[in-house]
Amino acid sequence: MISLEHSYGPLITNVQRAMSLLIKEIKAKSILSKTGIPGAHYSINPYTGCSHGCRYCYASFMKRFTNHSEPWGSFVDVKINAPDILKRQIKKSRKGTIVISSVTDPYQPLEVRYELTRKCLEELLPYQFSVDILTKSPLVHRDIDLFKQFKEIEVGITITTDEERIRKIFEPKAPPVDARIRTIKKLCEARIRTYVFIGPLLPLIPEVLCEKLAEYVDYVFIDRMNYITKTRSLYKKYKFEKWLNREYQDNIVARLKKGFRGKKVNVC
Numbered sequence: 001m002i003s004l005e006h007s008y009g010p011l012i013t014n015v016q017r018a019m020s021l022l023i024k025e026i027k028a029k030s031i032l033s034k035t036g037i038p039g040a041h042y043s044i045n046p047y048t049g050c051s052h053g054c055r056y057c058y059a060s061f062m063k064r065f066t067n068h069s070e071p072w073g074s075f076v077d078v079k080i081n082a083p084d085i086l087k088r089q090i091k092k093s094r095k096g097t098i099v100i101s102s103v104t105d106p107y108q109p110l111e112v113r114y115e116l117t118r119k120c121l122e123e124l125l126p127y128q129f130s131v132d133i134l135t136k137s138p139l140v141h142r143d144i145d146l147f148k149q150f151k152e153i154e155v156g157i158t159i160t161t162d163e164e165r166i167r168k169i170f171e172p173k174a175p176p177v178d179a180r181i182r183t184i185k186k187l188c189e190a191r192i193r194t195y196v197f198i199g200p201l202l203p204l205i206p207e208v209l210c211e212k213l214a215e216y217v218d219y220v221f222i223d224r225m226n227y228i229t230k231t232r233s234l235y236k237k238y239k240f241e242k243w244l245n246r247e248y249q250d251n252i253v254a255r256l257k258k259g260f261r262g263k264k265v266n267v268c
């Protein structure tokens with residue numbers, strides 16, 4: 001396995017320091033969960049909470065189920081027994097597609113230290129379930145060696161804007177846009193099936209984003225901003241209100257579709 005401890009180690013420390021990240025190691029009762037996500041049968045979330053702490057994150061509802069009162073993005077529960085539980089659960093489960101992850105980022109900085117996502121993938125390998133990975137993190141390229149051993153796998157990178165200034169407003173603790181674009185390129189070069197998840201659709205210049213990505217993705221997912229109650233104040237503060245207008249969004253989506261011509265583009 002390629003060790004990235006050297007390059008990502010300082011990232012963990014920085015995140016912990018900068019965010020006073022509360023890290024708790026817990027033992028989960030179950031790790032392979034049935035899901036209602038279209039096209040998927042199960043989800044695996046090796047962590048509860050996410051240090052990326054995106055301002056729009058829909059997964060913040062997890063606080064209610066985990067007795068966390070801290071702000072979203074400031075705590076992560078680490079399910080240290082995830083690979084062991086998965087080993088037991090996978091044997092008894094009907095084959096299907098697994099999303100990794102649905103309510104956390106499986107390659108957030110703590111994954112460097114704990115390697116739970118990697119170890120879960122190792123448990124899945126002999127069973128060859130179909131795997132759909134979604135992340136914002138360049139760390140995902142650490143596991144390309146494993147991805148190559150799956151018959152059916154795709155890796156999605158979430159890129160919500162082409163502008164770093166916008167990323168810093170909505171996703172202040174997540175990896176930079178350029179790093180994510182480079183990651184898609186690396187995955188594509190490794191012949192892994194890739195997609196870009198443009199969701200939620202943030203202020204962007206469609207042609208710029210398409211130009212940087214079209215060559216490297218197999219398909220595209222676009223999701224509009226559905227979490228307006230969480231972000232309305234940001235739209236107001238930075239004078240982005242027009243981006244909440246449905247007609248304006250439709251125009252942007254049409255320009256994205258044009259830029260990704262020849263690729264399948266799903267719009268939610």
Ligand code: SF4
Nearest residue numbers: 050052053054057104
């Ligand atoms: S990376 Fe995903 S799970 Fe993590 S805070 Fe951002 S939107 Fe939520």
